[in-house]
Amino acid sequence: MELETGTRAIIALAWARHLGLADSALHLAALGESSDRVEARDDAADTVRFLRLVGGSVLAGPGWLVDAAAEYDDEALAQESTLVRLIRDHGAMDARGTGESALYYLDEPLDVAESDSTLVSLEAEHALALEAECPRDDLAGVRLSDREHTFTLLAQDGHAPLAGAGYDVWEGLVADVAAITVPELRRHGLGTYIAAVAVDEALSQGLVPQWRAGVSHRAAHLTADELGFVLCGSLTSARIG
Structure with missing residues (x-):
């Protein structure tokens, strides 16, 4: 199952605004028409986030980290350990990962029956x-x-x-x-x-609706599947400390 084009455009717009990007920054990625990595630089950020959305990706964090990550591909940056290592290499030894999650979305109506109990x-x-x-x-x-x-x-x-x-x-x-x-x-x-x-x-x-499921949280992935959610990307984050 695939999400409607309009739904993917809405998701892209929401994430662009959530990350402080221009409204159109993720539009082509959400439609699967771009595989480019978008950079969201914020030198005051205390968190690093790596978003994969359909065909593209976003790395959001301080400029020094964005520069250090240039040699890494998306598969590597989607791993919590990579983000933590990049931060610690910069000298922040108390850096810690804060999660790797799959991102699911839904645009089909649900039939929720009333319960008698x-x-x-x-x-x-x-x-x-x-x-x-x-x-x-x-x-x-x-x-x-x-x-x-x-x-x-x-x-x-x-x-x-x-x-x-x-x-x-x-x-x-x-x-x-x-x-x-x-x-x-x-x-x-x-x-x-x-x-x-x-x-x-x-x-x-x-x-x-957006459903975030930790990579090792089997029950969360099963719930997404049972409700008809569609897997559209992932989010990995780490705190700089």
């Missing part, structure tokens, strides 16, 4: 209650209670939190979606269900 809450207190049931390490990439829009799946009898999803709106164009399930209830489809609820709401608001 659960409720969906939009209240922040329920998102916080769900987070209290999850290990701290699981919360870092999700930040559910900090999201602009949250959806918490509750048991109809007792209202215990089961799973949750939420999204932030990027540049008024893209909904960056994430989801989490309490550990003892994982692998039962609850996270996929509440993610579908969030995605469906984002689509109804005219947004393009």
